[in-house]
Amino acid sequence: MSKIHVTTNVNGDSVEFLCEPDEVLLDVLRDRLNLTGAKEGCGTGDCGACSVTIDGRLVASCLVLGAEAEGRVIETVEGIGSAKDLHPLQRHLLEHAALQCGVCTPGIIVAAKALLAENPDPTEEEARYWLAGNLCRCTGYDKIIRAVLSAATEMRGENA
Amino acid sequence: MARVVIFGSLRAFTDGAGEMEIEAATTRELLKKLAARHPALAETIEAGVSLAIDGEVFKEAWFTPIGPDSEVVVIPLMVGG
Amino acid sequence: MKQEFKVLGTRPIRPDGLDKVTGKAMFGADKSVTGMLHARILRSPHAHAEIVSIDTSKAEALAGVKAVITGDDFADVENRWSRYTMQNCMAQGRALYDGHAVAAVAAVSKTIAAEALKLIEVEYKVLSHVMDVDEAMAPGAPVLHEGVKARKLGDDVSGNTVGYYSFGHGDPEKGFAAADEVIERTFKTAAVHQGYIEPHACLADLGSDGKGELWCSTQGHYMVREVCAEILHIDASQLRVTASEIGGGFGGKTTVFIEPVALKLSQKAGKPVKLVMSREDVFRASGPTMSASMDVKIGMSKDGKITGAHAKLRYQGGAFPYQMVMMGAMSAFAAYDLEHVQAEGWDVMTNRPKMISYRAPGAPMAVYAVESVMDELCQKLELDPIDTRLLNAAKEGTKSSYGPTFKAIGLVEALEAAKAHPHYSAPLAPNTGRGVSCGFWFNFGGQVSVSMAINADGTVNLIEGNPDIGGSRASISMMAAEALGIEFDRVRTIVGDTASVGFSDVTDGSRVTFAVGIATINAAKAAIKEMCQRAAKIWEIDAEAVEWVDGAAQPTGHNAGNFPPMSLAEIAATSGKTGGPIAGHHEGAPDKAGVSFGVHLVDVEVDPETGFTAIKRYTAFQDVGKAIHPAYVEGQIQGGAVQGIGWALNEEYIYGEDGRLQNAGFLDYRIPVASDLPMIEPVIIEVPNPGHPFGVRGCGETAIVPPLAAVANGVAQAIGVRMFALPMSPPKILKAL
Ligand code: FES
């Protein structure tokens, strides 16, 4: 099989890579671009650990081909906030102790950011339904939902 | 002398005896004497047991002191998740 | 006596948090090295089959394939438990369950490795299989392994019965004779998976000289080292195992599934090998917990006193001998102070994957059966479920149903807190029921090593040997800070590899905060002693005349000398001149972990049209002794409760007639998702553990025990029909209606 050449933008930087025609974006990110923040929890679109956005749209990167990244804008957890300047979602997740093992956390952050972009003032129920595709086995979701809602409050400029 | 209590299914190896008195200063001594008195128990003791000494569970600690009036319950080795 | 703490009980940000929210944290599958190979495992499609032959020649001939192995590549090991572990990693002679590994390939790419698997030709002779515990235990069932039947069992049970345990005291029959009401029921619970989101993953590099490096996701890298060294016949000292960040374990990562395979492939290929399980592999070949078939009989007087109790627990634990039902038999009636009680248990083999611990292993199902019968008795006798439990509750001095006499425990406190909570008296909507259940777990101590260095700038480094699953680096740093009398952020705790600190048992049994905590306190004591000596030398007074108060050395009194306190930072700053580096370490095997009780309250609403059960409100009360970092304790309680809810309502291993697993993925094996749940309110009860200097008890496991019965009791009330099998999935509820 001959490889496909792809030019894309990942976390604000333009990136080129070669991939197999049937190689999924998750493997490209992890194996070729060394961005291991997105995790493979299932490989079948059922766990959300591999969540990234393509042109702002939330996707399971295990279900998208690497070749489909051509000409798009990809954002992964590595592109959200930085150690010095955390995104409010990251900060609130930490402050609420909303991660235990933390393997679901990158996916939760990417998915929650996409939620707040679409709906800056979600109800608890809306947040729960939006995040229903992101499995977390450790926390029971309570603290995750609280963290997302309080980050949303802060981002709207209201007092929590 | 310490009072030794044998849990239910282990009694099959002590000819039905559920309680006995054994003179021992440490768990190791107690287990040795127990195995000598009831050879059928030796295999289980060798495989590992936990001991509850006066209500505290100890996982195979040979030199745990046993008081003269202690109650020692022999239970299987326990594991967690 | 209530102790005063400065650091304990606060909620600092965990030290590994930043890496985990920015995607930097390295989990099992996140490490790569140049030149590494990718491995894949070929698995049996049969539940039970003789492996007549395996032809790997075509796979070996494929370009890019560097090594192929089968069971024949593994030499025998002496210890039979290690042999079972090895044969579970790679079948020898027979495939014992659907998904059992039969061969493995290492190749230059994942694609080639997958391609190569298709070229391996395995000739199977299919044998008859048995999946259900009662069928497997019946005489005449196909027997998985000969010669391992538990001693002293009769012909009424098959050779698959590998363990028999009985606990209790008094005579249950006498108790039943004295009862006003006796109820006996039979229950079944399905096998469920731990469901950690991170699949097993490792990166192995083993040279022909026996020197090896292994990176893996595990609850215990010393356990991995020891088991792998034994299976590969190499010295433990030569195999350095580093624990990656671990993406959940819940007991499922307390053994090895792939590490010996990756090491063997690496040895054969002479290159590093990365091996990552797919989710399908995880379901088919790792983990699950036991399924159960249980009879419970309880007698009660009109006023709610339990007069006698008897349980018979039959668990199946998959394709190899194992010991776990005893934990169920010991837990079943632990919550109650009983005169006549007996709990019996049988461990049984079937053609299913080898079971491994799942949070409070063995307890949830047994307690489900007992607490369901308790509930039915309360209904029948028109008694309040909490008052009835209070009337029978175990307390300090109770001779437990499994033998030992309880020290200070917090069941009564938890029940009283539940009774007083507004949840218990809130009105109930139509189609809604309120369930209550108690739960119990032992908690363990075990072997532990900690090494602590006091740095010249007054900061502290701590190395421990237990992988951090749920924030233990934070709680260990907190205990170090508390013991030394310094600020939390002056301490950095890391999990060392197997070459950097002494042996530590696996992270299980809710033992880490307890056991590593004790070792940390003792390491701090050793460092403090040294620091007091240094201060004494500087002051030119007797070391005995110096004490440690609030993070500083000070003379014990005016007679000892008149010096202002000398802080840890000040002593550390001159350590180079006063005798060299200051450190403390501790190795030990602390016991007295202190049992922990919980009480859960749940409101469930059942939709009579669809049979769907919605959790409307959930409150979990638990005695944790002392909460070091309350937010992480709450998280343990919430997470455990939700796993229990999944067990009660949805999760189950579904096998076809052919013995093949039919739901090896998260789509069909449905774990709870955010939209299934309300907030889970945790209520922390603190009855200090007399066996720990700060009063800590283990807290990680108890919370998975009560939800099964709490939800079942809620459902029974909501629909007016009691279900005797878990999970209570919508079709099953509809059928019952
Ligand atoms: S790995 Fe993509 S959804 Fe699970």
Ligand code: FES
């Ligand atoms: S924190 Fe472990 S899976 Fe979410």
